[in-house]
Amino acid sequence: MPTRTASAGQVTAGIQRDSEGKPLRFTLTLGRETLFLDPGLPWIKADTYKWVTRGLIEQPQSFHVHADGTLEINGEKLSLDAPDATRRLETEINKHHDLPAPSHADLRQTTAVSPTPHPPVSDRVVFHVKLDRFGHLAVDCHAGAEKTGTGLRGLPSLVHNGLMLPPGQFHVDPLQRHVEIDGVRFECSEAGARELETALNARYAPKLADSSETPIEVRENPASPSGFDLRFVTTHAGARFEVKGHLDQEKLDILQDPAKSNLLKPGMLLRLVPPLLFVRRRRPDGGEERVPELPDLDYLRATAAQLKEFLNHPLLRRGAGPVSNAAAAATAGAAEVVALRVGRNPQNRLSLWLESVTRQGEVVENCAFTHHNVTELQHRGLFQPHLDVTLSLDHQTLGVLNQETHQEEKLVVNLHSPEEDLARASQMLTAALRPPPPGPPPSAEPLPETAGAGVPAARTQEAPAAPASQSEPPASPAREPAQTPLAVSPSPPPPAPSPSPAPPAVPSAQGTATPPVVAPPPANREESAVSDTPPAATDSTAADADAAAIFPVADPSTTLEQVFRTLAERSGLAVQDVLLSLPPAFTDRRFEVLAFSGQPIEEMQELRAEDFAGFYLTHLGDERVLLVYANRGRRVEFGVQRCELQISVAADPDEFHGPGLLGLAQDAEGTFVFVVRPEFRAWASGRERVYAEAAARFATPAEALAAAETLAWIWPSLEVEPPASEPERKAENEN
Numbered sequence: 001m002p003t004r005t006a007s008a009g010q011v012t013a014g015i016q017r018d019s020e021g022k023p024l025r026f027t028l029t030l031g032r033e034t035l036f037l038d039p040g041l042p043w044i045k046a047d048t049y050k051w052v053t054r055g056l057i058e059q060p061q062s063f064h065v066h067a068d069g070t071l072e073i074n075g076e077k078l079s080l081d082a083p084d085a086t087r088r089l090e091t092e093i094n095k096h097h098d099l100p101a102p103s104h105a106d107l108r109q110t111t112a113v114s115p116t117p118h119p120p121v122s123d124r125v126v127f128h129v130k131l132d133r134f135g136h137l138a139v140d141c142h143a144g145a146e147k148t149g150t151g152l153r154g155l156p157s158l159v160h161n162g163l164m165l166p167p168g169q170f171h172v173d174p175l176q177r178h179v180e181i182d183g184v185r186f187e188c189s190e191a192g193a194r195e196l197e198t199a200l201n202a203r204y205a206p207k208l209a210d211s212s213e214t215p216i217e218v219r220e221n222p223a224s225p226s227g228f229d230l231r232f233v234t235t236h237a238g239a240r241f242e243v244k245g246h247l248d249q250e251k252l253d254i255l256q257d258p259a260k261s262n263l264l265k266p267g268m269l270l271r272l273v274p275p276l277l278f279v280r281r282r283r284p285d286g287g288e289e290r291v292p293e294l295p296d297l298d299y300l301r302a303t304a305a306q307l308k309e310f311l312n313h314p315l316l317r318r319g320a321g322p323v324s325n326a327a328a329a330a331t332a333g334a335a336e337v338v339a340l341r342v343g344r345n346p347q348n349r350l351s352l353w354l355e356s357v358t359r360q361g362e363v364v365e366n367c368a369f370t371h372h373n374v375t376e377l378q379h380r381g382l383f384q385p386h387l388d389v390t391l392s393l394d395h396q397t398l399g400v401l402n403q404e405t406h407q408e409e410k411l412v413v414n415l416h417s418p419e420e421d422l423a424r425a426s427q428m429l430t431a432a433l434r435p436p437p438p439g440p441p442p443s444a445e446p447l448p449e450t451a452g453a454g455v456p457a458a459r460t461q462e463a464p465a466a467p468a469s470q471s472e473p474p475a476s477p478a479r480e481p482a483q484t485p486l487a488v489s490p491s492p493p494p495p496a497p498s499p500s501p502a503p504p505a506v507p508s509a510q511g512t513a514t515p516p517v518v519a520p521p522p523a524n525r526e527e528s529a530v531s532d533t534p535p536a537a538t539d540s541t542a543a544d545a546d547a548a549a550i551f552p553v554a555d556p557s558t559t560l561e562q563v564f565r566t567l568a569e570r571s572g573l574a575v576q577d578v579l580l581s582l583p584p585a586f587t588d589r590r591f592e593v594l595a596f597s598g599q600p601i602e603e604m605q606e607l608r609a610e611d612f613a614g615f616y617l618t619h620l621g622d623e624r625v626l627l628v629y630a631n632r633g634r635r636v637e638f639g640v641q642r643c644e645l646q647i648s649v650a651a652d653p654d655e656f657h658g659p660g661l662l663g664l665a666q667d668a669e670g671t672f673v674f675v676v677r678p679e680f681r682a683w684a685s686g687r688e689r690v691y692a693e694a695a696a697r698f699a700t701p702a703e704a705l706a707a708a709e710t711l712a713w714i715w716p717s718l719e720v721e722p723p724a725s726e727p728e729r730k731a732e733n734e735n
Contacts, residue, residue, distance in 0.1 A: 013089035023080035039067045124205040129197035165204045218308040234261040275300040305381035340429035383432045406679040556640045556659035560627040563664045564617045566715040580604040590619040631694035665711040671695045675704045
């Protein structure tokens, strides 16, 4: 039986001696690498250069070094004083298993087969099995253009990296003489190598990922600072690594690092500078330049589908040609959809159904009108980027939010809704679609009942206006009309009576958490501007008209100053007029502070502290001011161009673009009621519970007027006639 010689990779043994020539320990040398066999050191720690892992030698069956330097290896005991110790150690360390004698058929098969494996031509992983120079089975795994080589002990790593389907049972002989996979034994021979290769390709070869699959995925996540989560998988050194988390600069650094990811083209740089995400190309001189085909992306106004297409652009990502074509095809298909229709399906009466209609009048998609399907249409980029189309979890409330104007239109539709509501839902969805490409307009004729799933067609054009003599029916209570900014009354508001000075309020002894109670002005029944009966909450038109006459909204800056001046006068607290600095942002900026605790403010950090409670007016110059209310770490900031809500001193503020404050009042419990624009009220509706703990809440003008009798109005000065007593009502009835 032939044996293998190891002249090229021969390990030489030696003995290290001290200055007096006494032997200290055995040594093993392979090329320029030397191992020192110290007492008590196991082989796994002695093999510092990983000779066994690299396949240069086989691991000894037994290995132990005694305290006197005596070595036991493979059952042989070698002493440092023995004259042939080094020769015997070289024999044991270079010992290999005998190779099986190949037959003539195996020799002919080996000669006929080319040693160079051909590249894979199928859509699956291709395995090639051969014998290495030690007689062990070696597996080469070809996944596209990548090749991964491993031994029998490395097959589990192929399973972990997705390059091999997991077997039910797997066992490798300790001496690597054979391997058992699912009860089938493959010997370390040429015949065993061919059988193993056939079995791996037939049963354990996974299908290669489609080249059109997007490797960089983007999903919306409101909890992320950027609003999105990022996920991508990269292969490096034959191993797969999955990276997922919030979209931030740290994830982008991993994505653009060639040592950690192979998805981006060389020299492409990604920078996240809120609210923009931009791409730069590195120049040969070390500088950076813009990529004209990839303009800066405002990710705060983009959808997950748009951001996903941006990161997978063919100019940015390796091999993204098919992905870009697929995305373009999806976008073109979405642009062909010119109408969405909501109706009933006679074959399925458990839910409403949604149809997508093309320019030619064909129904290209028919699905149930559910929360998940509407969300899927939003992720596909079917709607305009600045519109957020949602359906509630109970599949009944349809909402369209304009993220630029913060106006939202809602409609309640269910199985019992009339046809008018279904037609209105179809109009809302159709109006939210992306503009179709130039072409012939869609047909105005409805589709027959047999088209699609039998959903009745909803008209996409506005109905003709009714004659002037006909009165319009009242709005359905199930539908909420789109909120619009309050209109400014052409006539000036009635002059408010000058309030009598109220006694100063005593600050709470508990500290700064309790705001002072502002006393209402004395009621004047003869000069009262509000009648005994509050406006009906259901009559939104009358409420808006009354609000336009009472709340002046022509100059938001004047509103902020008047609210602060009136509050300071009515509360009796001293106003601190100070100059504060916050280098390098600003220096000696004027602040007017109304602190509930009465403590003097000397530094900007005191206004930003969590224990500060009160109001302050910030003068930005050019007659621009900011009004801020702070309590228990919560901050409410009103400005002319933007407003902010901050739930804690360490949290990032949420911004609302445009003015928001119209007036200020206080209820019987001492809570400040900020009368705000309806669009601001809709934007802040999900944050009210947090600010209720800081004695603050928000109300629209209509809501404030409906509860006018229970509020102490600070600005504008609004007097409400108190309810008459029983004797007064009897006297009035007798008269």
